[in-house]
Amino acid sequence: MTSVNPFIPNSATLIKVTDLTYDIKLLNLQLEDPVLRENFDYKPGQFGFLSAYGIGEAPFGFVSLAYRKAGIEFAVRRIGTVTAALHELEPGATIGVRGPFGNYFPLDNYRGKNIIIIGGGIGMAPLRPVINFILDHRADYGDFLIINGARSPRDLVFANEFDTWAQAAITKVELCVDRCDDKWQGRVALVPDVITQLKPSPVNAIAITCGPPIMIRFALARLKELGFGNEQIVTTLEQKMKCGLGKCARCNVGDKYVCKDGPVFTFEQISKFIEQF
């Protein structure tokens, strides 16, 4: 009889730590088991659990692309006990990884379409592999607009990658902040207002958004004003998760478990939820 205990993580070695902001670190990991490392596959939108042994486990979206084979990356914001412990670790440390879990952005179905990415704060993390996937397959997609907002300039994540993104063909990167400092030359505006200012066309377009619930709610309203249909707007939801298996019964929105049925949902699906997220 073989039975798998799905709570047992795979050990990984922390290879590199990069500061994305003052409170967000990019962790690059390598799975210790060479066979698993070679075959470990995940897609943009999926997530995994990271373990700081002795402290606990928390879920994070993959921010790397499996096929690039450059390690597994997660953006970790120091905000609770597990993330504080992960921030303390030095390269060479062991971190537990469980995953991948959940569904993913159906990027193959979006080929030929214009793509609008709308990310707020750490919400850009699960969108980064989407952006990099589209840039890796640039000819397969139409116009590409990236709107990235944060509370302040120092809260913008992946700032060192904006130039690379903007240099791709027919790709526009629009940054905005709620509050600015003296050095900031860009927009001082809320993400939903930037959507209204830029007026992306809904024709043959898909909008992919992730950010705080309040931003998602207003972004949705503005997109709908511009003529986007519910099925053209895709998001990834965040809920408290413990198991990733649809069993511990805390990440549900109505009868859907975000960990198992999501985290990626279209607003067509969300509009049918009995419960607000």
Next chain:
Amino acid sequence: MTKVITKEDLLSWLRQLAEKYTVVAPVTSNGVTLYESISGSEVDKIDLSFSNTELSPKNLFFPPTEALFTIVQNERPEIIPAKVDREAIIFGVRPCDARGIALIDKAFLAEPADGFYKEKREKTTLVGLACSAPCPECFCTSVGSSPADPTHVDLLLIPTEAGYITQIVTDKCKQLLMGAPVKEAEAVQPSLPSLKSVPAEGITEVMSKVFNDPYWDRVADRCVHCNICAYVCPCCYCFDIRDYVSKGKIERVRSWESCQSAGFTRIAGGYDPRSTKGSRLRQRWYHKLLYFPEQFGDIKCTGCGRCVRSCPVNIDIREIINDVQRMRA
């Protein structure tokens, strides 16, 4: 003629089984009946006339706390998975509680399955005991079961004056019964006790329409979120996962939780989609009466009545079901 085992023979059979298996059976002490591990010499302690145990047998597969694995800090951290004990026999499971286990099975064995739980389930045989007298709060017949429902046990014993009628349900039990002193005898199947009925029929349909009714806040007003309803429920399975560190040994522990706990759904950063008591209480009833039926086809309630008996503020599922049915426009 029916297959019957007398009380004396039943006890001596259990005495034999206890040599090879872990035997768990209801024991009453100080007026409280609970499942306990019984050694061969202790079978006389088994309470054969209990009405039902204080806590359901879910504890035996899904205990209040259990280590999922241990981490030993060698040069690199080494993970040691938790092991499942030898095969167990749970004796004296009431049909409602067997159904409770079957409902948890639906959730825990659905893909991706919880293999650790699965192994414990596969290594256990359930010997059911039909009910002769219902508890005052029981309503199993209203939620698809009955006092002598054999559906979710491996073997059902039905008490009669001549002894226990043995109704073999699964092959697992056939093996166990080999060599057991079961005799052919005249035994009259007792008539089933009659239970009060609760109008659970069609409840999911009404539930899907009354999500935003102020009723849920009103019921929640008196809830003291003690979580006892979830702990005594034979089919509630919310859980938490935490690390427990002691003397250099790290255990990752799964423990009972309840959707009624404040902060159950609060994410890092403070946002909580169910920050009010009303939204949490509503979640409990919606999971039982709408979401679980939508996911797995059955109402997540066995009609055992434990939550009714235990709630300190008399929140009563029978009343909730009646109230919801009255909201049917």
